[in-house]
Amino acid sequence: MSELAKWVPEGVDEEVPSAARLYDYLLGGAHNFAADRALAEKFLTALPSARDVARLNRAFLRRAVVFMAEQSVRQFLDIGSGIPTVGNVHEIAQAADPQARVVYVDYESVAVAHSQLLLEGNANATILQADLTQPAAILQHPETRRLLDFDRPIGLIMAGVFHFVPREADAPAIIAGYRDALAPGSHLALSHFTADISPEEMAGVVEVMKRSADPIHTRTHAEVTELFTGFELVEPGVVGTALWRSDRPEQAADEPGGSQIYAGVGRKP
Incomplete structure (x- = not known):
């Protein structure tokens, strides 16, 4: 099987761009199609700082996972995980503890196929193809239950994904479906596009x-x-991605695109 065939599942319409593949392109990845790249260029025209926005969102994800690992979280449920790139959740978490467990979830078939390739041989990480708006299906999935112990804290990650949930879907109720299944001491890391700064x-x-x-x-x-x-926000609360516990706080406020996406981490008491 060719390398292309491995990450392009049967039935994928290469003419319909997806957010996961557009994000991959903005981050410098190679798992995207011409239609994704063409749309990404229009995205960059509308938001010239888009590559910085993507990079900063990815950096927030890393810092959030490191923070949760420091709070003794050793299991993670990454919803809307996208196409794997440098600094995946399992790599960060398993650097802190090789036995850390990660369940990735995405509904985009290329993201799932490429994740399956990446996770071959890793008994403590898996990928599900599922819709984030259906918490019960994800939480009760046999693979989720095999890897995650819901009697112990879990790091729930929703980085750059909930802005794809339309308002009529009742986003707070969807998150409540996950939150209510989590043990005390669990954390939610979430980031989300806003029009507050640059409408x-x-x-x-x-x-x-x-x-x-x-x-x-x-x-x-x-x-x-x-x-x-239902979560207690940790400091500094909900802020631009560049400002959330930055590695370079003296430069964070001046990062291009650093306020286009809000980010925060909360702890379930």
């Missing part, structure tokens, strides 16, 4: 993404904060 640019992004399989729905600071209902 015109984000209006352009929303328009561009209407041409993909994954339209974007921005939310305000108050709406993103509401998604942490």
Whole structure:
């Protein structure tokens, strides 16, 4: 089987761009199609700092996983995990503890296929193809139950994915479906596009993404904060990705694109 055939599952329509493959392109990855790259260029026209936005979101993910590992979290459920790239959750978590367990979830078939290749031979990590708006199906999946112990803290990760959930889907209720299954001491790490800072640019992004399989729905600071209902926000609360426990706090405020996505981590008491 050719390398291309391994990561392009049968039935994938290469003419319909997806957010996972667009994100992969913005991060410098190679698992994307011409339609994804063409849409990404329009995305960059609407939001010139898009590559920085993607990089900073990825950096937030790393810092959040490191933080949770420091809180003795050793199991992770990464919802909307996307196409693997440098610094995947299992790599970060298993660097802290080789026995750390990770369940990835994505509904995009290329992301799932490439993740399966990456995880071959790793008994403590797996990938499910599922819809994040159906918590019960993910939480009760045999692979989830095989790897994760719901009597112990779990790190629930929703980095850069909930802005694909439309308003009519009741985002807080969806997150509650996950939250209620988690043990005390569990954490939620979440990041989300906003139009609070640059409404015109984000209006352009929303328009561009209407041409993909994954339209974007921005939310305000108050709406993103509401998604942490039932969790105690850790410092510094819900802030731009660049500002969340930055490795370089003296430069964080000046990072291009550092406030286009809100980010935060909460702990379930």
